[in-house]
Amino acid sequence: MSRVARRLFATAASYTSRPLPNKAHHHAPIPDAAFPHGYLATGLHCGVKKAAGVPDLGLLLSTSERNTSAAACFTRNAFKAAPVVVSTEVLQRGGGAARAVVVNSGCANAVTGRRGMDDAWAMARATDALLGTKGDEGEGNSETLVMSTGVIGQHLPIEKILSGIRSQAQTEAGSTLGTGFAAWERLARAFMTTDTFPKLRARAFTLDGKEYRLAGIDKGAGMIHPDMGPAATPSAPRALHATLLGCIATDAAVSPRSLQSALAYAVDRSFNSISVDGDMSTNDTVVALANGAAADAGVPEVDEERTPELYVAFRDELTAFAADLAKLVVRDGEGASKFVTVTVEGANTYQDAHKIAARISTSALVKTALYGEDANWGRILAATGSIPLSVPLDPTRVTVSFVPADGSTPLPVLVDGEPENVDEARAKEILSQEDFGVRVELGLGKESATYWTCDLSYEYVKINGDYRS
Numbered sequence: 001m002s003r004v005a006r007r008l009f010a011t012a013a014s015y016t017s018r019p020l021p022n023k024a025h026h027h028a029p030i031p032d033a034a035f036p037h038g039y040l041a042t043g044l045h046c047g048v049k050k051a052a053g054v055p056d057l058g059l060l061l062s063t064s065e066r067n068t069s070a071a072a073c074f075t076r077n078a079f080k081a082a083p084v085v086v087s088t089e090v091l092q093r094g095g096g097a098a099r100a101v102v103v104n105s106g107c108a109n110a111v112t113g114r115r116g117m118d119d120a121w122a123m124a125r126a127t128d129a130l131l132g133t134k135g136d137e138g139e140g141n142s143e144t145l146v147m148s149t150g151v152i153g154q155h156l157p158i159e160k161i162l163s164g165i166r167s168q169a170q171t172e173a174g175s176t177l178g179t180g181f182a183a184w185e186r187l188a189r190a191f192m193t194t195d196t197f198p199k200l201r202a203r204a205f206t207l208d209g210k211e212y213r214l215a216g217i218d219k220g221a222g223m224i225h226p227d228m229g230p231a232a233t234p235s236a237p238r239a240l241h242a243t244l245l246g247c248i249a250t251d252a253a254v255s256p257r258s259l260q261s262a263l264a265y266a267v268d269r270s271f272n273s274i275s276v277d278g279d280m281s282t283n284d285t286v287v288a289l290a291n292g293a294a295a296d297a298g299v300p301e302v303d304e305e306r307t308p309e310l311y312v313a314f315r316d317e318l319t320a321f322a323a324d325l326a327k328l329v330v331r332d333g334e335g336a337s338k339f340v341t342v343t344v345e346g347a348n349t350y351q352d353a354h355k356i357a358a359r360i361s362t363s364a365l366v367k368t369a370l371y372g373e374d375a376n377w378g379r380i381l382a383a384t385g386s387i388p389l390s391v392p393l394d395p396t397r398v399t400v401s402f403v404p405a406d407g408s409t410p411l412p413v414l415v416d417g418e419p420e421n422v423d424e425a426r427a428k429e430i431l432s433q434e435d436f437g438v439r440v441e442l443g444l445g446k447e448s449a450t451y452w453t454c455d456l457s458y459e460y461v462k463i464n465g466d467y468r469s
Contacts, residue, residue, distance in 0.1 A: 032180030034202040036213040036251035038064035038293025040177040043190030046164030047157060048106035048150070056106045057164045058190030059177065061130060062099040064291035066253060069301075070098035071260035072145060073230055073267045075284035081110035082120040083146040084285060090124065090142045096256025101247055101287055102127040103147040104161055105193050105219070108243065110152040110282040119158045120146050126165040145287050149193055149219065149243040152282060184215060191219035191245055194463065199328040205317045207252060207302065207310055212294050214321050218246035218286075220276075220329040230264050244271060246286035246325060253292030254314060255301040262304075262315040263288045270322035273354070275361045275453045276333035288318075330452045335459030338370050341403070341437040344384075345448040348391040353442075353449035359383045360438065361453035371455035375402065375427035377413040384440055397443030402427060405435035416443075 039062055043055035062068040072091060074084045090098055102123050109116045127144040148156070168175045177183065188198035202215045220243060254262070267286055292301070304311045331339055342360050347353035360366055363383040369376040377400050384400075385393060396417040401410040411430060413422050430436050 030181045030184075030200065030202050034204065034213060035180065035184055035215045036202075036249050036291075036293065038062055038251055038291045039215075039249055039289075040179060041183045041187040042168060042176045042178060043186035043188070044164055044167070044176060046104075047160035048104050055186060055190040055192075056104055057161060058101075058103045058187040059127065059130070059165065059168055060101040060187060060247060060249065060289070061127075061177070062249075062289055062291040062293075064251075064293040066292035066295070067097060068099045068289055068291040069096055069254050069256040069259045070094070070145065070287065070289055071096060071230075071256065071263040072285060072287040073264055073271075075281060077282050077284070079111055079282045081108055081148060081152075081283040082112060082116035083109055083123075083148045084283060085117065086120040086124060086142075087145040087147070087285065087287070090145055093141065094143065096260060098143050098145050098289070099131055099291075100127045100144040101147065101289070102144055102165065103149070103191055103245065103247070104156065105149050105191060107148060107150040107154050107156050108152045108281075108283050109148040109156050112153065112155055115155060119156045119161075120148070122158055122162060123165065126162045130165065130169055147245050147247075147283070147285050147287070149191070149245050149283055184217070188217045188219075191217055191247075193219065193243070194334060195219050196332055199325065199332070201321070201324055201328075203317075203321055203324075207313055210294070210296070210299075212250060212252040214248060214250045214317070216246065216248040216321060216325045218244065218271075218325045218329060220244040220332075230260055243281040243283040244274075244286075244329060245283070246271060246322075248286070248288045248318070248322065248325075250288075250290050250318075251292065251294035252290055252314065253295040253299060253301040254290035255303040258302055258304040258311055258314075259288055259290050262311070262318050265315055266319040266322040268354075269319050269450075270326040271329075273323075273357070273449070273451045274326045274330050275358065275451065276330060276336065286322075327452055330454050333454040333460075334463045335457040335461075336454035337434070337457060338431075338455040339435045340370055340453050340455070341435075342451040342453060343403075343437060343439045343448065344442065344450075345439065346397075346442040346444055347447045347449070348389065348445040350447045350449055352387075352389045352391070352444075353447050354451075355387050355389075356384050356440065356442075357449050357451035359387050360440070361451040364456060367453070367456035370431065371457050373428055373431040375413060375422060375424065375431060377402075377422075380438060380440065381414065384442075389444075391444050393442065394444070397441075399441040399443070401439045401441075402430045403437035403439050404430050405433060405437065410437075410439065 048056040188200040
């Protein structure tokens with residue numbers, strides 16, 4: 001069964017590696033000029049993965065003369081992987097400053113004890129050396145954020161990884177670090193595990209009349225139901241549940257505190273609003289770098305307190321960009337044949353709407369009905385009513401509709417708590433499409449939230465039944 005891979009079109013200011021229907025591994029090149037200034041990127045094969053030549057190690061380095069701000073949102077899973085712990089400490093010790101990201105795929109370095117921590121720090125220190133940074137031999141003073149993805153409970157082939165990192169020193173003849181599409185695509189491929197296509201986007205935006213750029217990479221196809229927050233957020237573990245990883249870079253100048261604030265806002269409305277299978281990873285991480293390489297000399301950083309209007313404009317650009325990246329993960333969901341937008345409107349709070357949208361998106365009964373193209377709206381209603389809200393739900397105010405993606409008239413199946421005489425042929429027509437929506441109106445307030453999810457198919461079970469082998 002093919003993955004969901006709708007054609008995504010480029011505009012003058014927005015570019016994407018775009019998967020084509022039934023040919024998800026093909027994508028259009030992005031113009032080199034679309035990528036943010038002041039970064040070097042690459043991906044290479046170092047031997048974590050068995051298949052020869054398949055990228056499994058990626059590097060992103062900031063070369064800007066300005067200080068590079070860094071931010072991250074991490075999994076709240078109690079079994080946080082070693083890279084999550086190390087990256088959290090790097091950010092905390094560095095005061096929100098970091099100049100590099102190193103990522104490996106093929107092994108998650110999760111639940112690997114003391115050796116796993118040592119390996120994650122070794123990756124950070126080896127990458128620091130590429131920056132010309134001499135961190136101490138202990139744990140700290142690093143300028144590198146670390147990410148890993150793959151099988152849980154296995155140790156990294158760390159010497160192979162360190163050899164791969166060292167090979168990218170710019171004095172080495174074999175270095176493949178670059179600034180354009182080819183280099184960024186190599187990095188995107190190094191993120192992949194069960195993904196069927198590299199997820200790479202780039203976009204230009206304007207702040208106060210000056211043009212800047214965003215580039216982003218993410219990965220994920222299974223074990224996708226992120227719940228990430230800033231490093232300082234207290235852990236709120238859920239059940240132990242491959243992994244969502246994301247990396248966004250911009251050449252705008254943004255203060256560390258404001259980059260973190262903007263990223264947390266964006267992640268909540270993008271990566272924390274997707275679900276493939278309802279399972280949270282031990283490694284979920286989204287990082288952001290802002291190196292100011294395109295900012296004119298003397299231009300102050302975007303800051304929530306000092307330049308609030310510019311901050312809101314940047315935050316909203318980042319949020320829209322993150323949402324585009326997050327949707328690619330759902331479109332590549334393991335075994336998925338449907339891309340479904342779940343919208344909950346009329347809630348008393350955003351949190352209420354978000355919780356209901358999440359419950360609908362993770363319901364196995366709802367997702368299997370979507371796969372079967374069955375308008376079994378009772379399952380949607382049951383999921384809606386199972387969530388405690390800040391204001392009690394009034395069943396007589398609830399309306400449920402199926403929403404075609406083509407903009408044609410939605411099909412209501414429940415109106416103010418009363419069932420409609422549903423046109424089953426029309427319902428089947430909507431649900432047979434690759435893209436459609438489910439809308440729930442609560443009639444309690446003015447807040448709304450959106451989740452993106454997919455169906456649950458036989459193919460998902462097949463993929464995950466023998467994932468380790």
